[in-house]
Amino acid sequence: MKKHIKIGFSDIGGIYIGKDIQTSEHLHHAITVAVSFSDEIDYWCERQKVSCKGVIMQANTIRKLVNPDNSYIAFIHIEPFSEQGLKLTDRKEPFKQLSLIQVKNITKRLEKWLSDEQNDESLTKKIIDKIISEIGYTSGIAIDKRIRKAIDKIRKTEDITLKQISEHSHLSMYRFSHLFKQQTGISFREFVLYTKLVKSLKAVYQKQSLTHSSYLGGFSDQAHFTRTYYKAFGILPSQSVK
Secondary structure, eight states, X not given: OOOOOEEEEETTEEEEEESSOOOOSEEEOSEEEEEESXXXXXXXXXXXXXXXXXXXXXXXXXXXXXXXXXXXXXXXXXXXXXXXXXXXXXXSOSEEEOOHHHHHHHHHHHHHHHHOSOOXXXXXXXXXXXXXXXHOOOOOOOOOHHHHHHHHHHHHOSSXXXXXXXXXXXXXXXXXXXXXXXXXXXXXXXXXXXXHHHHHHHHHHTTOOHHHXXXXXXXXXXXXXXXXXXXXHSXXXXXXXX
């Protein structure tokens, strides 16, 4: 496969395909499907090691990746609170290894997407939907309607306080904070920061500079964006888009 990096975004998640990826230990808030296009990769999830060609890691898990042979790897990050993400949610197992057949079918779809010049949000969403169907989980887990509406509001609003979102949800700040953490696994503040990170990532993908991308996401400066990115992905933004 020709050396290449491709990134795609949609409202249910994104896809990243790249090479020469080694990460430090990091905490990610998305459900992630990771697949190698050639040899097995060493993954750590919640500090448990698994060597395989494909794995699905649950949201809010500590991860690390070692790619000794520098093969191409794809990461499909899925919003855990979307309809699609809820299908894949497993609150008992932090990760599951994918079968070789699943990996083969997923990489086949991704290779086609990688070679396609088209790269819009509708196509990315279509690919993610097909990958989720290939995995085939159906958890039956649902999110409280008030929290789901709050999540939509946070994503659409550039700057919103805990007081404002609590009032919007018709809950006290204490009750909202408790329910939000219970339903999502992260605090309101952590989710707001993650939302800013996604906005900045979209700007990077659109060829904006890291400084301007930081500003568009709502970060105080590029250093804050870089720290947040490293904490979420275990790699510097400059390394992942080179």
